[in-house]
Amino acid sequence: xxxMGIAVVLIALAAGIGAPFFSGxxxxxxxxxxxxDINLMYAEAGSDMTLEVxxxxxxFSSSEIEWKINLGxxxxxxGIDELVFIDRAEHGFLSVRSITSLEKxxxxxxxxxxxxGGKNPLDIQTRYEVFGNIESTISLDxxxxxxxxxxxxxxxxxxxxxxxxxxxxxxxxGTWKGMAVPGKFKMDNLSLNSKTxxxxxxxxxxxxTVLADYIWVNDPQKEMELSKLKCDYxxxxxxxxxxxxxxxxxxxxxxxxxxxxxxxxxVRFGINKIDAQGYEDFIKTYSQMVSxxxxxxxxxxxxxxxxxxxxQLGKLAPQLxxxxxxxxxxxxxxxISDLQAKLPQGxxxxxxxxxxxxxxxxxQFIPIVMQPGAALDIFSLxxxxxxxxxxxxxxxxxxxxxYPGMQTGLxxxxxxxxxxxxxxxxxxxxxxxxxxxxx
Numbered sequence: 001x002x003x004m005g006i007a008v009v010l011i012a013l014a015a016g017i018g019a020p021f022f023s024g025x026x027x028x029x030x031x032x033x034x035x036x037d038i039n040l041m042y043a044e045a046g047s048d049m050t051l052e053v054x055x056x057x058x059x060f061s062s063s064e065i066e067w068k069i070n071l072g073x074x075x076x077x078x079g080i081d082e083l084v085f086i087d088r089a090e091h092g093f094l095s096v097r098s099i100t101s102l103e104k105x106x107x108x109x110x111x112x113x114x115x116x117g118g119k120n121p122l123d124i125q126t127r128y129e130v131f132g133n134i135e136s137t138i139s140l141d142x143x144x145x146x147x148x149x150x151x152x153x154x155x156x157x158x159x160x161x162x163x164x165x166x167x168x169x170x171x172x173x174g175t176w177k178g179m180a181v182p183g184k185f186k187m188d189n190l191s192l193n194s195k196t197x198x199x200x201x202x203x204x205x206x207x208x209t210v211l212a213d214y215i216w217v218n219d220p221q222k223e224m225e226l227s228k229l230k231c232d233y234x235x236x237x238x239x240x241x242x243x244x245x246x247x248x249x250x251x252x253x254x255x256x257x258x259x260x261x262x263x264x265x266x267v268r269f270g271i272n273k274i275d276a277q278g279y280e281d282f283i284k285t286y287s288q289m290v291s292x293x294x295x296x297x298x299x300x301x302x303x304x305x306x307x308x309x310x311x312q313l314g315k316l317a318p319q320l321x322x323x324x325x326x327x328x329x330x331x332x333x334x335x336i337s338d339l340q341a342k343l344p345q346g347x348x349x350x351x352x353x354x355x356x357x358x359x360x361x362x363x364q365f366i367p368i369v370m371q372p373g374a375a376l377d378i379f380s381l382x383x384x385x386x387x388x389x390x391x392x393x394x395x396x397x398x399x400x401x402x403y404p405g406m407q408t409g410l411x412x413x414x415x416x417x418x419x420x421x422x423x424x425x426x427x428x429x430x431x432x433x434x435x436x437x438x439x
Contacts, residue, residue: 023091023092023093023094023095023096023130024058024059024060024061024062024063024089024091024096025058026096026128026130027063027089027091027096027128027130028056028058028063030128030134030165031053031056031065031067031128032053033165034134034165034167035051035052035053035067037166037167038051038167039051041167041201044200044201045201045202045283045284045287046284046287046288046291047072047287047291048072048073048291049069049070049071049072049074050069050070050072051067051068051069051070052067052068052070053065053066053067054066054067054068054084060091061090061091062088062089062090062091063087063088063089063091063096063098064086064087064088064089065086065087065089065098066084066085066086066087066104067084067085067087068082068083068084068085069082069083069085070082071083072291073290073291073292073293080105080107083102083105084102084104084105085100085101085102085104086100086101086102086103086104087099087100087101087126088101089128094129094130094131095127095128095129095130096127096128096130097125097126097127097128098125098126098127098128099123099124099125100124100125100126101124102122115145115146116143116145119141119143121140121141121142121143121154122138122139122140122141123138123139123140123141124136124137124138124139125137125139132164132165133162133163133164133165134162134163134164134165135160135161135162136160136161136162137158137159137160137161138158138159138161139156139157139158140154140156140157140158140176141156142154142155142156142177150181150182150184151181151182152179152180152181153179153180153181153182154179155176155177155178155179155180156176156177157174157175157176157177157190158174158175158176159172159173159174159175159192160172160173160174167198168197168198169196169197169198170194170195170196170197170198170204171194171195171196172192172193172194173192173193173194174190174191174192174193175189175190175191176189176190176191177189178190178212183218184217184218184219185216185217185218186214186215186216187212187214187215187216188212188213188214188215189212189213189214190210190211190212190213191210191211192208192209192210192211193207193208193209194206194207194208194209195207196208196235199237199276200280201280202279202280202283202284203235203237203244203276203279203280204235205235205236205237206234206235207232207233207234208232208233208234209230209231209232209233210229210230210231210232211228211229211230211231212226212228212229213227213228214226214227214228215227215229222257222258223257223258224255224256224257225254225255225256225257226252226254226255227252227253227254227255228252228253228254229250229251229252230249230250230251230252230266231248231249231250232248232249233246233247233248233249234246234247234248237276241273242275242276242277243273243274243275243276243331244273244274244275244276244279245270245271245272245273245274246270246271246274247268247269247270247271248268248269248270249266249267249268249338250266250267250268251265251266251267252265252266260343261343261344262341262342262343263341263342264340264341264342265340265341265342266338266339266340266341267336267337267338267339267340268336268337268338268339269334269335269336269337270334270335271332271333271334271335272331272332272333272335272355273329273331273332273333274327274332275326275327275329275332277326278323278324278325278326278327278329279327281323281326282320282323282324282326282327285319285320285323286320289319289320321362322362325361325362328356328359328360328361328362329356329359330356330357330358330359331355331356332355332356333353333354333355333356334353334354334355335351335352335353335354336350336351336352336353337351337352337353338351339351339385343388343391345388345389345390345391346387346388346389346390346391346416346417347386347388348386348387348388348391349384349385349386350383350384350385350386351382351383351384351385352382352383352384352385353380353381353382353383354379354380354381355379355380355381356378356379356380357377357378357379357380358377358378360378364378365378371439372438372439373438373439375438376424376427376428376429376438377427379424380424381422381423381424381429382422382423382424383420383421383422383423384420384421385411385419385420385421386417386418386419386420387411387417387418387419387420388416388417388418389413389416389417389418390416392418396409397410398410398411398418399411399412399413399418403436404437405436405437405438405439406431406434406436407431407434407435407436408431408432408434410431411432412432419432420432421433
């Protein structure tokens, strides 16, 4: 028994001594597989960005890795060709911890040495679990940057990012104290949360939320204060129907300017039942267009690139319109919901949805121009809006019929407000309770 006990102790001791070496092996395997997976994802998305491990020096209990991101066509947008990272890792028993440095990026070292007094405000640490996730914590210390006119104060922040080894699930959580240009701009206390999982190279379903406590802008034209800003974004994927729904919400507690004040504002808008294959084709085409355009602008300043890309995409709109035709399936719906806001003149509320009741092509919409009643065989509509009368007054474009088949205006006066209700039902359009004769 004593010999067996000694053998067990010796085996455990050997395993403990060898654990850092094993952890280092596993980290190298995880890192190389992650690079392959990310490059495949970039390729599937039509991007020419790539990751590359330049050098991997693994020792018994530590490793040093140099890797880089080749920006591809995006180099024209950012003005740099690549981002180079140095990871210095310490092997643990069941995990590896690394510290990442940007010391081989001249643009970064110039910023630190010439603008920040040699103090690097950025700290990046990553933990690779041997049998689990990859977790990164990016921390930013406070610093200030001066130019000829202003001082930009950057406050501390931190973001925590977690992904699984197969890069199928990702989450993030971050806080940032904000930034300021004294006398001109201030932004306080930002936070973000996200949780997503991969459906395809183009589709990640899940939630993303950003909050900001306070934003203040003071320029020669206008002063503005915004408190408790909230933005959220959600993607849902129906695997059985191969459909997407995308929704976004924006709101704030108070917006005050020299002329206006709005409080308790919120609006949600989005698109339901998007054909997932059509969405992927659209995003892929758009990404390839942008990548091709920026690839032709190598050597151009980033500001000029933004301007020229915007101009060129306008010219390519017909091609994108053709791809987007795949969205026009039965059930496709665009909506605005939960609209609310309080103004000095009164309260605003509203909901609106417009959907397709059958599959369509772009050409099939053309007869509506000559025969408006045909729209009732294509669209479903429902809207409900309340406006304070003091906001728009007795605007006859809103209160009087503007089409021969209308029996009322778009809005009716009611208790100091303007109200609007419209709905399609049984092949007919009803506005404020009265049928509209479209033909």
